[in-house]
Amino acid sequence: MLHIKCPHCGMRSQNEFSYGGDATVKRPELNKEISDQEWDNFVYNRKSLRGKHLELWQHLSGCRQWIKVERDTATHEIFKTLKANEDI
Amino acid sequence: MTQDFRLDTVGLINRDKKLSFIFNGNNYFGYEGDTLASALLANGVHLIGRSFKYHRPRGFFGAGVDEPYAVVQLYRNNETEPNVKATEQELFEGLEAKSVNCWPSVNFDIGAINNFLKVFLPAGFYYKTFMWPKSFWYKVYEPFIRKAAGLGVASTKHDKERYEHKYEYCDLLIAGSGPAGLASAYAAAKNGARVILAEDKPRYGGTLLTSEVNIGNQTGKEWSENIITELKEMPNVTVxxxxxxxxxxxxxxxxxxxxxxxxxxxxKKYHPKQRLWYIRAKEVLISSGSIERPLVFGNNDTPGVMLSSAAKEYLKVYGVLVGKKPLIFTNNDSGYETAIEFKKNGVEPIILDTRKEPNSETIEEAKNLGIQIKLSYVVVAAKGYKKVDSAEIAKISDNKNNLGALENINCDCICVSGFWTPTIHLASQSGNKTKFDKNIDAFVPGVSKQNETTLGAANGKFTLEETLKDSFDAGYELSKKITKNENKILCPKVVEKKKTTHDKFWCVPLPKGKTYKRFLDFQNDVAVSDVEIAVKEGYRSIEHVKRYTTLGMATDQGKTSNLNGLQLVSNIENKIVPEVGHTTFRPPYTPVTIGAIVGREVGKHSRPTRKSPIHYWHEKNNAVFVDAGVWLRPRYYKRGNETLFEGSKREAKNVRTNVGVCDVTTLGKIDIKGPDAAELLNRVYTNAWLKLPVGKAxxxxxxxxxxxxxxxxTTTRISENHYHMTTTTAQAAxxxxxxxxxxxxxxxxxxVNVVSTTEQWAGVAIAGPKSRDLLKKLFPKIDVSNEGLPFMGYLEGELFGVHARIFRISFSGELAYEVNVESDNGSFMWEKIMELGKNFEIQPYGTEALSTLRIEMGHVAGSELDGRTIPYDNSLExxxxxxxxxxxxxxxxxxxxVAKDRQKVVGVIPLDKKTSIPEGSHLVKDKNAQLPNPKLGYISASCWSVEFDNPFSLAILKDGKNMIGQKLFAMSPLKNKTIAVEIVSSHYVDPKGERVRS
Known part of the structure; x- marks a missing residue:
């Protein structure tokens, strides 16, 4: 079980969190004309990286904040955790 | 009463407390402090079971966790547990156990015929033989194999025992309380660290209990007892x-x-049977020791052949002699230590040492005691069927390839020592890259991946002096890192006998003309010849060899067999062991009961149960409950002998004709506040929200x-920047x-700020043509007329002094309202409604009537909004x-x-207007078409329309828009039903929606 440092609450066990996917994906702006391909990439296409991955988690059973976690997908090493509005 | 194989004074058992027990129907006794294994051995019982494949007689091989043979079916307090190791099971009064894997009895086992057929049962036998004809597998082969093989039998009864889970944090977790564990725990604890010290056996001290050493002028055992006593008293230590x-x-x-x-x-009452600890440790010290390796020779699985360390433990801890004419077969000094203990207790052992000219303090002592030692000698084969009665021995050449003349020697047990294998399981599980140490012919931990340190024998350090020094240092250094303290305990002076190097030889060659089975894996009956065949057949990866031969599988997970297997493969392949590598060590290290893994999360406790504040009224009034997610909701309120169908029909009908009340507390409620709340809703919902007036839903x-x-x-604007959102019960979170x-x-x-208020509000739906009349009685002071509170209107009011939110919204399609009050007032509101509703013939209604009402109205819900449909499919465009x-x-x-023939929700009626259509039925054009019959759609929800008194269903149907009026078939292979149906509009009742606005 992973041990994740919530930037708001401190070290907590993985079972307090839920996974939220790739944190580098940016939602296209509202009302902006974009191509089918761009939309497709946003909705469906994700890279399944081996290695460092910046991802979103929600501290569901804690402060309910969405946070960013930089994690190695192969070793589970966590390098850094950030608030949702912070950049790496 | 005396026991033939029990010494009078030696051992740590309590001779004042006799315990009686039953094994295979026979009565025996042992003492407090015995294991089932030691008590049986004290009674001279060596035959404990049959082997897995050949059903060969099985005795005891070890004295603890590594035991491959002695698994029994245990009976305790009217429960039974399979695969219990007799070497780990402590004796208690009234214990009962039976042999496994033998039929009809351990003494006469029909399956033993496999033993005589063994030439036909080589590696991969099951893979090769039972492959054809295919139809034989289920009917013939599998039942036969299942009867003949397998270990214990699981109980089919509900386990009444209580199991607990516990979460714990510490600075240092130390696994194993041998010299390394004790020393590091003591050093770390004295330096202020929070320490957990875990020992799998009942007694602390590990090898200190059985070895003749001296630490700081105390015997090893005394030292360990003093350390443990001190540790137990320290507030920062959990032992x-x-x-x-x-x-x-x-x-x-x-x-x-x-x-x-x-x-x-x-x-004991209020105690759990077992407790599972989840421990998050800053540092982990692995002091799990080592396990003695077997030597491999003919019939080395005969009862009476066991590890020399086990024989020593039975003697020194339990006062039990495993034999009175022991033969010690060793390639290192450890066998001598066992021989010395026998000799000191009046038994004459004979040592066969594979080495030519070994010399050390330990060997000197054996010689001085007058023990007979035969150098460059090996055991070729054990003799005897159910118990060793003699051994075939021979001198072995210096190059270890040739045997001298075979000699017979009388003995009643053979204690083997093939040197030691560090227990690296935990280190390997943590991701440690293990490395092969040529000096000890075994793997030891290499580079750590996590914060783990391995100490003592588990790290390949076999002298006490080195172990204690390393462990005191590690305990101090690691604790200092965490506590920043510098209280250093000095390592005490150690006296131990010096040992010399072991012999790399471990597998005795077969003499000419002999076909003895030489076993590597004792639990799975894997012999040298099986591995040879596997390699000959092309299996190269050790992982493949393992799976093909079953080497290292089952409950002992190859604790004694792994390394010999690797050595054999590397010998055949002319490789060195590290090139072959080892199979992956996976948790658990020892078998864990399902009960412990599940803990308290059984039955109703497997997930939380949520109840509405009105729940107890429902209970008192004959509600039949249904699980709705984690909520318990009334399905219908049973009157007399009513069935669900009758009851829900009555309740639904009453809503259509009078008024009904339904507990809708379970709906998700989210309070939304902030200047941008409208903008959020406008982005989240598909329709427009910016112009919704205050007081409107x-x-x-x-x-x-x-x-x-x-x-x-529905979402309601409570005030300028304040909204109340409702969600479905299932999707609230x-x-x-x-x-x-x-x-x-x-x-x-x-x-914007959002917060769940599902639990804060109790909600009811009041629905039916008489609902307004009832509302007038509930809220006499406010105007709830069609003008005062129009459809989708919102008001706040006082319900007999209780603040209430009144929404004019409808799920049933009738004139309806939802009233919310604070949860604590939920029961009060409900009872007031029931009381004042009497005059309007009010009836409560459950989820089944709720469904009926929404289905015949064509309102989509969870069964249509099932995560596969878009707004168009649900006529929500x-x-x-x-x-x-x-x-x-x-x-x-x-x-x-946007496809032209896109699926859409439709209504479905059976042509006979009688037959209910099973939910999940497929809609097809031709009921006789060739399978698979092309599916046009599926029935999502079914009810009995109370408005028309015939069945009605909703369906998601391809090109549904243009299918109205068509005749199709609803087929349910599951229910074996084919029903002719007509497609109609999904809005079956009140298609113009006049009632809700009336």
């Missing part, structure tokens, strides 16, 4: 015996099984980004997370704003979503 750390997971999370009651005849549909409907519900995601991650600029953007909008123009 646990009968506790096995069996798994090392990510981020230094370890799991430990504490057996609290297994050694007692019965679990609106229906909304929200999508996922992929265009699929996520949820629907997901919708909250969804809103939080967009507010925190995507649009943090929106100034009118809800889609053309003017603004919202979550998921861009997906709605995907090709499949």
């Amino acid at each position: 646990r015996n009968r506790s096995q750390v069996f798994g090392y997971y990510d981020h230094n999370m370890l799991v430990m099984l504490e057996k609290i009651s297994d050694h007692l005849p019965k679990t 609106r229906y909304g549909v929200m999508l996922r980004e992929d265009g699929i409907v996520m949820d629907d519900g 997901n919708v909250l997370s969804h809103l939080e995601y967009y507010l925190q991650v995507v649009w943090p600029e929106l100034n 009118g809800m889609i704003s053309k003017k603004k953007d919202f979550i998921g909008k861009r997906s709605l123009n995907r090709k499949a979503f």
Whole structure:
């Protein structure tokens, strides 16, 4: 079980969190004309990286904040955790 | 009464307390402090079971966790447990156990015929033989194999025992209380660290209990007792015996099984049987010791052949002689230590040493005691069927390839020592890259991945002096890192006998003309010849060899067999062992009961149960409950002998004719506040929200980004910047997370706060033509007329002094209201409604009537909004704003979503107007078409229409828009039904929606 440092609450066990996917994906702006391909990439296409991955988690059973976690997908090493509005 | 094989004074058992027990129907006794194994051996019982494949007689091989043979079926307090190791099971009064894997009895086992057929049962036999004819597998082969093979039998009864889970944090977790564990725990604890020390056996001290050493002028045993006593008194130390750390997971999370009651005849009241500890440790010290390796020779699985360390433990801990004419077969000094203990207790051992000219203090002592030692000698084969009665021995040449003349020697047990294998399981599980140490012919931990350090014998350090020094240092250094303290304990002076190097020889060659089976894996009957065949057949990877031969599998997980197997493969392949590598060590290190893994989360406790504040009224009034997610909801209120069908029909009918009341507390409720609340709703919902006036409710549909409907519900504008959102019961939690995601991650600029208020409000729906009349009685002071509170209107009022929110919204399609009060007032509100509703013939209604009402109205719900449908499919395209953007909008123009024959919700009626259509039925054009019959759609929800008194269903149907009036078939292979149906509009009752506005 992973041990994740919530930037708001401190070290907590993985079972307090839920996974939220790739944190580098940016939602296209509202009302902006974009191509089918761009939309497709946003909705469906994700890279399944081996290695460092910046991802979103929600501290569901804690402060309910969405946070960013930089994690190695192969070793589970966590390098850094950030608030949702912070950049790496 | 005396026991033939029990010494009078030696051992740590309590001779004042006799315990009687039953094994295979026979009565025996042992003493407090015995294991089942030691008590049986004291009684001279060596035959304990039959082997897995050949059903060969099985005795005891070890004295602890490594035991491959002695697994029994245990009976305790009217429960039974399979695969219990007799070497680990402590004796208690009234213990009962039986042999496994033998039929009809351990003494006469029909399966033993396999033993004589063994030439036909080589590696991969099952794979090769039972492959054809295919039809034989289920009927002939599998039942036969299942009867003949397998170990114990699991109980089919509900386990009444209590199991607990515990979460713990510490600075240092130390696995194993031998010299390394004790020293490091002591050093770390004295330096202020929070320490957990775990020992899998009942007694602390590990090898200190059996070895003749001296630490700081005390015997090893005394020293260990003093350290443990001191540790137990320290507030920063937790010491646990009968506790096995069996798994090392990510981020230094370890799991430990504490057996609290297994050694007692019965679990004490309020005590658990076992407790599973989840321990998050800053540092882990692995002091799990080592396990002696077997030597491999002919018939080396005969009862009476056992590890020399086990023989020593039975003697020194339990006062039990495993034999009176022991033969010690060793390639290192450890065998001598066992021989010395025999000799000191009046038994004459003979030592066969594979080495030519060994010399050490230990060997000197054996010589001085007058023990007979035969150098360059090996055991070629054990003799005897159910018990060793003699051995075939021979001199072996210096190059170890040739045997001299075979000699017979009388003996009643053979104690083998093939040197020591460090127990590296935990280190390996943590991700440690293990390395092969040529000096000890075994793997030791290499580079750590997590915060783990391996000490003592587990790290390949076999002298006490080195172990203690390393462990005192490690305990101090690691604790200093955490506590920053510098209280250093000095390592005491150690006196131990010096030993010399071991012989790399471990597998005795077969003499000419002999076909003895030489076993590597004792639990699975894997012999040298099996591995040879596997390699000959092309299996190269050690992982493949393992699976093909079953080497190292089953409950002992190859604790004694792994390394010999690797050595054999490397010998055949002319490789060195590290090139072959070892199979992956996976948790658990020892078997763990399912009960312990599940803990308290059984039955009703497997997930939380949520009850509405009105629950107890429902209970008192004959509600039949149904699980709705984690909520318990009334399905219908049973009157007399009513069935669900009758009851729900009555309740639904009463809503259509009079008035009904339904507990809708379970609906998700989210309080939304902030200047940008309207903007958030406008982005989340598909319709327009910016112009909703205060005091008005609106229906909304929200999508996922992929265009699929996520949820629907009404949201009401309570005040300028304050909204009350409702969600479906099932999606409440997901919708909250969804809103939080967009507010925190995507649009943090929106100034809005959301919070769940599901538990804060009790809600009821009051529905039916007489609902307004009832409302007038409930709220006499406010105007609830059609003008005062129009459809989709909102008012606040006082319900007999209780603040209430009144929404004019309808799920049933009737004139209806929903009233919310604070949860604590829920019961009060409900009882008032029932009381005042009497004059209007009010009846409560449950979820089944609720469904009926919404289905015949054509209102879509969970069974249509099932995560696969878009707004169009649910006839919700009118809800889609053309003017603004919202979550998921861009997906709605995907090709499949705008296809001309896109699926759509429709109504379905059986042509006979009698036969209910099973939910999940497929709609097809031709009932006789060739299979697979092309599916046009499926029935999503069915009810008995109370308005028309005939069955009615909703369906999602391809090109549904143009199918109205068509005749199709609803087929349910599951229910074996084919029903001729007609497709109609989904709005079966009140298609213009006049009632809700009346």
